[in-house]
Amino acid sequence: MQPLSTTRHAGKYFTQAKDYIFTRSRTTVPLVISELPRAVPAFPIAFTYSRNKYILSAVMGLKLEQNLFVTQEGKWRTSYIPSYFRAHPFYLAESQNGKQVVCVDENSGLIGDSGEPIFGEDSKPTQKTQQIIDFLEKIAKERAITDKACLVLNEHGLIEPWEGYGGLYRISEGKLKDLTGESFIQLRDTGGLKVMYGQLYSLTQMSRLRKLAEQETEPDWESMEELDFEKIKI
Template identity: 35%
Template sequence: MMDYQVVTRERHGLKHWLNASSYTFAAGDALCPLVAQEFPKAMLALPIGFMAEGEYFVPVAVQGLTPGQNLLVAPDGRWLSTYIPAPYRSYPFRMATTEQDEQVLCIDEASGLIADNAGKPFFSEDGTPAKSVLEILDFFQQMDANRQFTLGICAVLQQHGLIQPWPIMVQGEQGEQKVEGLFRIDEAALNALAAEALLEVRNSGALTAAYCQLLSMQHLPTLGTLAQAHAEAEKARQVQASLSRSDELNLGFLNESGTFSFGNLS
């Protein structure tokens, strides 16, 4: 379980932090929020979709076909794609909003990535934030600025009726099941836009995002292949665990009265 705490001189002044070498912390994320700045690279590696948040839509990286499973994280924690979404690249940090509506930098103290000596310091000797922490803050500021731009893009797409439900069927042990809650670009509606509307979509930056989403859907079969690989790996693990248990000698019978006697050996 994650334990995010605000980074302060009192709490972390003499501490250091390490970069994550495993992505097991993201193993339960079937979806991950994206910003428009990520689309050109993300579309080359994984499916991009939209999900509804209230009356609005936000873009997401589609990483799994069932809730609670990220198919892009291997059992040993490796990331199985050529693109890593921004929220994972900033781990173990994240931004949080205080009751005073202020943004503060937090770190997951349950991550195992805080050390006394190894890694990068949180603060310099003069008590100011270290360069690496300032770089993290700048990264979050860039993402926040682009998030606002992304929300504007999604609003334009929604305004012109270009977002529609994405029907995805998954073949599982119980037969075919429908993946609910994902949306995609309506390509037919996009192609039918009047010139004036198309110009508005293009000038807002939404046209590039729309094409990126459409092109990214080619990676959906890869998730199906990964789902099968994960299932086979889990079966192999269970078989190995079963074999390990059966290989253990049950010596309980040695305690049965009258079976063996180890007394008077001298």
């Protein structure tokens, strides 16, 4: 993954992925608060822990490098595709100073000498590239809000290890009864309530994930959405 720059990527082109095979090794994927209404009916949601913070995440599999929501042929199996995947091969990455930087996956097979130009002759991003950058910058702003909500949840002792699922964390239902009215207000004002209830409501999707792992058959769910940079949105 390399930061997007004219120095490195001038004269380079990108193409759109034809399928979702590139997601097959993703066991978890980050989410932002605005995705919850569509993500909750689609995936189990948990928290992961990285760089000293909890990250709201969709759970894609039950073991490392397993994504049960994409077929062997690369078709997406459920009704919602996390925003993290929708700008591939462009992503946000956190720099050493904590800032979000637009990066390019140069190993994706989608960056080369044909397709859509990344930069124009004026060395500025082309219209399509700028559209992707705008999308990712919007996600970055929502990521900051989501991270703050997770921080407040943790400060109130509401995040605990998910028993039986190493590396995953969930909302502690036992701690909910200890919350004061003031705590609820703080959680409401920071988005913590949305994250808390979204995670709890998504627990029913864990049975779907287990059945997929056991049966290893293709469910009759909505088929893959076509990747289209003209339509990317949160």
